Amino acid sequence: MSLEYPENLRYTDSHEYVELTANIAKVGVSAFAVDQLGDIVFVDLPEVGDEIVKGSAFGTIESVKAVEDLKAPMSGTVTKRNDAAIDAPEIISTDPYTTGWLLEIQATDPSELNATFSAAEYRAKVEGA
Template sequence: MSLEYPDNLRYTDTHEYVDLSGDIAKIGVSAFAVDQLGDIVFVELPEVGDTITKGSAFGSIESVKAVEDLKAPVSGKVIKRNDKAIDAPEIISTDPYTGGWLLEIAVADANEIAGIYSAAEYRSKVEG
């Protein structure tokens, strides 16, 4: 099965993605993470107004197979969270990039994106 990794996104070692537009970042989990997790049954996210720190856990995602921490790809303040993903976490499985995003944050330092994989680098890493 061929998984999609949109070229406009950046990806982390822990399989989160970030879509940076100016100083606003949309964060979610990659199709690879969804594929590895299986059916997603629960997601826990921070509240709007909370601050998240690059590399630190900001919530968790639970599937029928495992519970995994979600790690922040960049630091910033939560300005929006996807309550649809909380209420119906299966949307993350079926549409991780459009309907299944998790958070939007006001980025503290856009330079933090520098060490994060491009789509081609990420594809190479996860598909070997």
Template sequence: MFEYPEDLKYTNSHEYIRLENNVATVGITAFAIDQLGDIVFLDLPEVGTKVEKGQTFGTIESVKAVEDIYSPVTGTVIEANTTLIDEPENIANDPYGASWLLKVSIEDESELSDTLSASAYSEKVEGK
């Protein structure tokens, strides 16, 4: 039903990670966005904020629910997608491209050892 790019890693809490040179680009999956419905509010941390693996770093609110967003890594926020804070409804337009949430300078790549591959995540959420 949805695409899950093979070059990304996925979490059980529906975040994805794109790792490039010790920087993790973090977003939420198309499946999660679809489950939420129309997004009306997004709260993200500021640049320089320390995030901890498994801890909440922000919230996303839709007309149906408010959900926490969890950090898949420990590190320091080096960039936040502030465009989405002003226009949260656009998050569904390009979840794996322009709609990333944070870029985090990660402390320990081994924290990604418990992430899921695209096929494992797809099977988990769609049973395929």
């Protein structure tokens, strides 16, 4: 199966992605994570205004197979959450990069992005390419 890893995104060891525009980071889970989890049935996300810390759990994602912590790829304040993904978590499975994003955060330290992987690095890591 060929999974997509958009070039404009950065990826983490724990399979979240981040798209940084100015100091706003859009966060979601990668197609690889979706593939590994299977059918996603529930997602728990923080409230707008909550602070999240890089590397710490900010919520959970549940599939028919497992419950996994979502790890923050960057520190910051939640400015938006995708309530559509909470109401219909299957959109994360069908379209993780556009309609299935999870959070937008006001990043406190954009240099934290330096600790993430490019699309090519992430693909090599997860697919052993």
